[in-house]
Amino acid sequence: QKEVEQNSGPLSVPEGAIASLNCTYSDRGSQSFFWYRQYSGKSPELIMSIYSNGDKEDGRFTAQLNKASQYVSLLIRDSQPSDSATYLCAVPINQFYFGTGTSLTVIP
Amino acid sequence: GAVVSQHPSWVICKSGTSVKIECRSLDFQATTMFWYRQFPKQSLMLMATSNEGSKATYEQGVEKDKFLINHASLTLSTLTVTSAHPEDSSFYICSVLAMGEQFFGPGTRLTVL
Numbered sequence: 125q126k127e128v129e130q131n132s133g134p135l136s137v138p139e140g141a142i143a144s145l146n147c148t149y150s151d152r153g154s155q156s157f158f159w160y161r162q163y164s165g166k167s168p169e170l171i172m173s174i175y176s177n178g179d180k181e182d183g184r185f186t187a188q189l190n191k192a193s194q195y196v197s198l199l200i201r202d203s204q205p206s207d208s209a210t211y212l213c214a215v216p217i218n219q220f221y222f223g224t225g226t227s228l229t230v231i232p
Numbered sequence: 233g234a235v236v237s238q239h240p241s242w243v244i245c246k247s248g249t250s251v252k253i254e255c256r257s258l259d260f261q262a263t264t265m266f267w268y269r270q271f272p273k274q275s276l277m278l279m280a281t282s283n284e285g286s287k288a289t290y291e292q293g294v295e296k297d298k299f300l301i302n303h304a305s306l307t308l309s310t311l312t313v314t315s316a317h318p319e320d321s322s323f324y325i326c327s328v329l330a331m332g333e334q335f336f337g338p339g340t341r342l343t344v345l
Contacts, residue, residue: 156332167325167339168276170233212276220266220334224275 125150128215130223143200145226147213157196160212203230234260234330238337253311253340255326261306264329269322282309316344
């Protein structure tokens, strides 16, 4: 089992819909979790971090963490075409492990 | 978060030459920096962890004699691709570990002819 796993997608949602991105991780002891957004041809940009079970909201983004299920998700409300990108989940274990990313396309 | 710059943003070189890429932490003294490589439509691949004042730690399969990393100060790490070949063409990205979070530079696109 990989340290961090994501569905590669692609995921397509219509503009204005909620996009749901999921990530599972292998280390039960992990304490911090990160979501990065990477536009094509650009480097990753940190958009959310979450450390405690439950939800963390920042604007249109909500990160959800369930440590018992070793599951972290990212919800994007009111999706915009500008949200079209690859979203990477990252979990530091003995190093930062990144998922392979989920490609999201928001259709106008 | 930390602001990270890279130079150059892109470089084209001939096969057999060496290329140096600089990574600077502009507003944070970074004890630890990371170097990644990313091929088109593939995920990030960690190449090495760069620690200020000590030797870099390379990931399995990464040739330390080919990818020379120097982290001489808390704000600068360099990656030198020695004797570059076309298969080294890739997107090289550095990052800074700051307060438990990782912040990426804008990346350097290397094309080896």
